[in-house]
Amino acid sequence: SNNNNNHPQFKSGVNNADNKFDDSFVRRKKIEQQRRSLPIASVEKRLVEEVRKNDTLIIVGETGSGKTTQLPQYLYNGGFCQNGGIIGITQPRRVAAVTVAKRVAEECGVELGQKVGYSIRFEDMTSTSTKIKYMTDGLLLREALLDPKLSKYSVIVVDEAHERTVQTDVLLGLLKGVQKKRTQSSIGSSNSYDHMKKGNNEKERFNEAGKLNPLKLIIMSASLDARGFSEYFGGAKAVHVMGRQFPVDILYTAQPETDCLDAALVTIFQIHLEEGPGDILVFLSGQEEIESIEGLVRENLKKLPEANQKLLIFPLFSSLPSEKQMKVFTPAPVGFRKVILATNIAETSVTIPGVKYVIDPGLVKVRSYSPDSGIESLIVVKTSKAQALQRSGRAGREGPGKCFRLYPESRFEGLDDSTVPEIKRCNLSNVILQLSALGVDDIIGFDFMEKPDRMAVIRSLELLYLLGALTDEKKLSDPIGQQMARLPLEPNDSKALILASQFDCLEEMLIVVSMLSVESIFYVPRDKLEESRTVIKSFSSPEGDHLTLLNVYRASVEFLEKNKTENGSDKAEKNLRKWCKDNFINSRSLKHARDIYNQIRENVERMGLKISSCGDDTLQLRRCLAASYFLNAALKQPDGTYRVLANGQIAEIHPTSVLRRTKAECIIFYNLVQTTRNYVRNVTRIDYLWLAELAPQCYALKDDKS
Numbered sequence: 089s090n091n092n093n094n095h096p097q098f099k100s101g102v103n104n105a106d107n108k109f110d111d112s113f114v115r116r117k118k119i120e121q122q123r124r125s126l127p128i129a130s131v132e133k134r135l136v137e138e139v140r141k142n143d144t145l146i147i148v149g150e151t152g153s154g155k156t157t158q159l160p161q162y163l164y165n166g167g168f169c170q171n172g173g174i175i176g177i178t179q180p181r182r183v184a185a186v187t188v189a190k191r192v193a194e195e196c197g198v199e200l201g202q203k204v205g206y207s208i209r210f211e212d213m214t215s216t217s218t219k220i221k222y223m224t225d226g227l228l229l230r231e232a233l234l235d236p237k238l239s240k241y242s243v244i245v246v247d248e249a250h251e252r253t254v255q256t257d258v259l260l261g262l263l264k265g266v267q268k269k270r271t272q273s274s275i276g277s278s279n280s281y282d283h284m285k286k287g288n289n290e291k292e293r294f295n296e297a298g299k300l301n302p303l304k305l306i307i308m309s310a311s312l313d314a315r316g317f318s319e320y321f322g323g324a325k326a327v328h329v330m331g332r333q334f335p336v337d338i339l340y341t342a343q344p345e346t347d348c349l350d351a352a353l354v355t356i357f358q359i360h361l362e363e364g365p366g367d368i369l370v371f372l373s374g375q376e377e378i379e380s381i382e383g384l385v386r387e388n389l390k391k392l393p394e395a396n397q398k399l400l401i402f403p404l405f406s407s408l409p410s411e412k413q414m415k416v417f418t419p420a421p422v423g424f425r426k427v428i429l430a431t432n433i434a435e436t437s438v439t440i441p442g443v444k445y446v447i448d449p450g451l452v453k454v455r456s457y458s459p460d461s462g463i464e465s466l467i468v469v470k471t472s473k474a475q476a477l478q479r480s481g482r483a484g485r486e487g488p489g490k491c492f493r494l495y496p497e498s499r500f501e502g503l504d505d506s507t508v509p510e511i512k513r514c515n516l517s518n519v520i521l522q523l524s525a526l527g528v529d530d531i532i533g534f535d536f537m538e539k540p541d542r543m544a545v546i547r548s549l550e551l552l553y554l555l556g557a558l559t560d561e562k563k564l565s566d567p568i569g570q571q572m573a574r575l576p577l578e579p580n581d582s583k584a585l586i587l588a589s590q591f592d593c594l595e596e597m598l599i600v601v602s603m604l605s606v607e608s609i610f611y612v613p614r615d616k617l618e619e620s621r622t623v624i625k626s627f628s629s630p631e632g633d634h635l636t637l638l639n640v641y642r643a644s645v646e647f648l649e650k651n652k653t654e655n656g657s658d659k660a661e662k663n664l665r666k667w668c669k670d671n672f673i674n675s676r677s678l679k680h681a682r683d684i685y686n687q688i689r690e691n692v693e694r695m696g697l698k699i700s701s702c703g704d705d706t707l708q709l710r711r712c713l714a715a716s717y718f719l720n721a722a723l724k725q726p727d728g729t730y731r732v733l734a735n736g737q738i739a740e741i742h743p744t745s746v747l748r749r750t751k752a753e754c755i756i757f758y759n760l761v762q763t764t765r766n767y768v769r770n771v772t773r774i775d776y777l778w779l780a781e782l783a784p785q786c787y788a789l790k791d792d793k794s
């Protein structure tokens with residue numbers, strides 16, 4: 089940090105968007121005052137008291153009331169870390185875990201990673217002195233693998249429980265069990281849970297009597313209905329934190345919009361040019377949409393008279409580098425307006441001060457799984473009423489606001505009341521793998537708040553068998569299943585890495601899997617489509633998108649290394665960003681992919697997998713892809729569309745694919761995306777005969793059926 093706390097630097101006049109020179113004393117005073125004025129501040133004592141009295145407590149409160157940032161501090165000050173245990177707070181989203189941890193560290197006046205830290209997949213910002221630890225729900229599940237009693241925690245707060253992500257639901261069930269075990273256990277019986285070999289021996293937290301301290305469990309939710317959670321936790325007490333909400337004017341369009349992006353763009357400028365001061369928050373479905381609107385806003389802004397150009401654009405999505413994520417909280421300088429382009433991260437997970445106008449196209453991207461096909465896809469669907477209300481509520485936190493819903497009022501009435509929990513609409517193989525690793529073999533019998541669909545469980549189990557992760561007794565196979573459970577990836581990707589070490593192409597597969605973990609590597613502004621084609625072509629491989637991604641990664645590393653020796657590290661990174669821009673590559677995504685690569689490389693090294701390279705022999709890599717993603721194989725039809733072999737579904741190759749025109753006979757794909765049509769994305773050419781050879785468990789028998 090470039091803030092030297094011992095020597096406050098004073099400066100006068102101009103309000104600077106970059107707070108580097110802000111007087112830290114003034115800033116601390118301001119933060120203190122902000123904290124005191126939060127609705128939750130008035131019930132601090134009562135909350136601490138309730139946690140003391142109840143082992144399980146449900147806290148319900150309006151978004152922005154201060155639950156996430158304040159409660160952990162109250163508990164810390166209330167002595168809940170005195171027994172040596174720490175406070176863990178889970179979030180469904182990485183962005184929330186990171187930004188909130190940074191904020192709380194600042195509120196506490198400590199360096200991030202010391203008393204206050206965060207831990208998310210591929211990034212750990214904690215130390216042995218961390219007492220308040222924000223993390224994703226998925227990460228706590230992984231910790232449970234190494235420490236089934238989560239013994240280092242004295243309190244676990246499951247935040248944003250209303251989101252009902254699949255990881256949250258699994259976690260709730262697991263924590264219920266952990267709580268029971270912790271109350272029963274003492275040193276003498278502490279080995280009864282030790283059904284799996286522990287990687288490292290976490291010291292358990294015992295009180296003077298030698299008993300592990302009980303686990304305090306707090307479920308926090310923004311939905312006002314606490315009944316479901318309360319019932320699930322045996323009638324646990326629920327407390328409500330009152331929020332403060334100003335009236336929000338809701339405006340609807342007269343007609344349904346055909347082009348939501350365009351409608352959002354027009355509305356942004358309408359607000360910017362016609363409405364009074366206040367920031368704009370726009371809800372978009374993902375990184376790609378956000379970046380394309382970002383480009384459009386910039387273009388249009390340039391065309392305005394200079395006096396009207398005072399609009400600052402802030403994207404907010406999960407794979408945004410974390411320095412960039414924090415920028416969104418910086419207040420706009422006087423005379424400027426902010427427009428925040430966010431995914432539904434901004435719906436309840438993070439609250440950005442200053443928002444007065446909300447633009448809600450009424451859509452959200454979700455996971456969707458059909459047990460019939462056994463394939464998961466990402467689809468954009470209408471929000472529920474509850475989500476629409478949350479979104480409009482964001483406009484009325486600091487004063488009266490306006491919400492522009494980009495759909496007619498009649499549509500609102502037809503929306504579902506609330507969102508279906510994710511566990512009802514996703515592929516469960518990852519959950520099953522994780523629970524098996526925790527010793528839970530009977531998924532159907534697991535104490536879920538809401539049971540997953542039986543068919544979905546069966547299909548997901550089937551997939552794990554096909555991947556060789558489970559034995560006939562539904563136990564994790566050794567070593568494949570065990571290794572897959574240890575990797576922080578989807579089962580298919582884990583399998584690809586494990587197989588790649590046998591196919592002598594793990595080096596390449598690490599790159600491919602990392603590149604596939606980020607949303608979009610190429611970024612092409614609308615007005616540069618033609619130009620971009622020629623440039624992108626220089627990376628493209630006739631074999632498909634996986635190899636193209638590999639080429640991009642290799643070219644970027646080569647560029648970076650060469651530049652580093654010539655110009656030093658910092659300059660090289662800067663030059664790389666320029667290189668990315670020239671090559672229509674999304675430098676944010678590429679950077680993220682590089683981080684992921686480093687992490688999973690470390691993971692597989694620790695597991696002892698052999699990392700070797702196939703060099704230019706890409707045949708090996710493609711065979712390995714076929715052997716891992718065999719369920720996602722498709723055959724060309726006479727009309728040029730593709731038929732997914734596993735279920736007969738018909739799809740087209742996505743326009744961004746390098747195989748869009750060449751039309752290979754047989755392909756494997758990474759994602760299935762459903763918009764108005766079915767698209768397969770990230771596609772590679774394979775030989776049909778490889779399927780029977782490399783995935784006989786799936787294709788040898790089915791051959792005569794097709």
Ligand code: ADP
Pocket residue numbers: 126149150151152153154155156157158187188190191417436437438439440441
């Ligand atoms: P809740 O969890 O009840 O929705 P939060 O604890 O997330 O509420 O937010 C409380 C307040 O803290 C809000 O006013 C929000 O704007 C503010 N806040 C949170 N993170 C930051 C940040 N990084 N910078 C500035 N303010 C923040």
Ligand code: MG
Pocket residue numbers: 152155156157247248436437
């Ligand atoms: Mg919160």
